[in-house]
Amino acid sequence: MRSIRGHLLTPTSRGSWREERDAVLHVGADGRIESIGRSAGGGRHLLVPGFVDAHAHVPQHAICGVPAGRLLEWLRRLVFPREARDRGEGAERFFREALRHGTVAGAFYSSAWPESAEACRAAMERLGVRGWIGMPLMDLFTYRPDLARLPLRARTRRVIGELESVLRRDGRVRTAVTPRFALSCSDELLEAAGSFPQPVQTHISEQPDEVSAARRRGRDYLAVYERAGLVRRESIYAHGIWLTASEWTRLRRAGATVAHCPTSNLFLGSGVMDWKAAWKGHVALGTDVGAGPSLSMYDVMRASWASHLAKSGTAPSARMLLEAATVGGACAIGEPLGCLEPGRPATLQVLDRDAILAGEADSLDDLLSRIVHRGGAHAIRAVYVDGKKVKLATASGARYES
Structure with missing residues (x-):
């Protein structure tokens, strides 16, 4: 003993x-x-x-701290070219660095290549890190040349087939169904993703131009995911800065978790999430590396405190922040931690x-x-x-x- x-x-x-x-x-x-x-x-x-990081991108660790404009421009200029080359080579380094900062579990994204997801899973299992790994689903705006040359329907079928293959490898590290965000997925791909029983992770309402584009496909951003059956208890929605009161209410009713990523939100100039609305439901914290400049959940807690204080004159208490960084994230990923x-x-x-x-x-x-x-x-x-x-x-x- x-x-x-x-x-x-x-x-x-x-x-x-x-x-x-x-x-x-x-x-x-x-x-x-x-x-x-x-x-x-x-x-x-x-x-x-130990901390639970509810939202981070493993391949983006290599580009931490590099600005390239607002969200959609940053994705196009920096993130997608980096992820297009990634097959999981940096996974071990990412999770070693997370452990150094006290993070023992989380909900993580690989690149859109199946090999990247498997490399991340293997690194997590070797190092004892619990949680989810998800391969971002993208049949629109894909950065994979083998998919880009296919007609949309064939592209969608290929992505679904790869997801099924990755899901079959579930073990201690669970595979999350991971639509990158609404703009990267056709309705057919979202509906197929929603048919799987595995946990779900994605992005929502990070910046206004993204929200405007998503609203062209539904009455609001969340409705796009609801229509596909993706809003459920085991689901994590990152950011949520521009959610409406109705969307907050529906997320709470579904039992979904919002991952608050203040270091990333500040780095990309995205805005400040409504902490009071989030605290009424399920909220966790995420580094959102690589828009978040480090894997330190301590930095994330401090950024949350400072950004909310500057915006509204009130800040989350230390108890709230530590709970969101530990048991909040643990509940989100279904692990007995925190x-x-x-x-x-x-x-x-x-x-x-x-x-x-x-x-x-x-x-x-x-x-x-x-x-x-x-x-x-x-x-x-x-x-x-x-x-x-x-x-x-x-x-x-x-x-x-x-």
């Missing part, structure tokens, strides 16, 4: 947290927490759940208290706020996945320690 000691901080339900100053997590052979006891001497370290309690996987970050606190915290909320605003890779001393300590960002890659 492994023991992990420290100052435990974990959400237990929305708005409620458990704090144990001298905790010891007793971890069984199956990697789950068997019990939580007390033991002196662990106060230098803070034990917090909360450290008996029966759950011992999947967590160990933070150096001294790297975050210059003095003593006056309260739990004070401490959580310091973690949000002063946390980062510099403070992470260890990451555990299923009770096993991960070697972080070495030249040989992240691997489980024996």
Whole structure:
């Protein structure tokens, strides 16, 4: 049995947290927490759940921090040419970097090549990263030359056949049905995608010109996906900046999750999502690499706080942000993560208290706020996945320690 000691901080339900100053997590052979006891001497370290990144593009890691105009222009000039060359060569590096920043799971996109999706899945399985991988579905505006030369109907059939092949490889890492966004998919492809029972991930209402184009195909953007049967409990919709009140209500009723991606939204000048509307339903946080310039969920939490404060004069609390970054994302992808309690996987970050606190915290909320605003890779001393300590960002890659 492994023991992990420290100052435990974990959400237990929305708005409620458990704090144990001298905790010891007793971890069984199956990697789950068997019990939580007390033991002196662990106060230098803070034990917090690992992050769940609810939206990121693996092949775009190579172009982080490179601007190229607004969304549609950025996709055309930078993203699509990069993804057209990608067969998953950078997947291992991406997930090693995510682990270095405390991210242990998420909902990820490969390029539109099946080989890329399989390379991402293999890297996730090797490194112990849980979650979804999705191959973006594109029969319109495709960047694949083998598809572009086909008539639309043949192109659509080819994409559906490749999706079926990728879905057959489901295992610990699940395959998500992933229409890139409404503008990249014909109605026939969207309807076929909606017929599969697997989870769904896509984009919605990121920038006004995209929204205007989507509305030509339905009464509003969400209606395009609803008509195809793609709005369901196991679905993640990234961005949602320009959603109407009706769309927010319908997403909540369906049990869908909105992935809030503030670093990306700022980088592309997309706008600021309605946090109050999102918090009424299911909300998670995403780095949206590569429009998001880093894989740090700490950066994402800080960007959310600052952008909402600047826009409306009020900001999400540290509790809200940490919950969205952990248990919010875990619920979205259907994994028992984001909360450290008996029966759950011992999947967590160990933070150096001294790297975050210059003095003593006056309260739990004070401490959580310091973690949000002063946390980062510099403070992470260890990451555990299923009770096993991960070697972080070495030249040989992240691997489980024996």
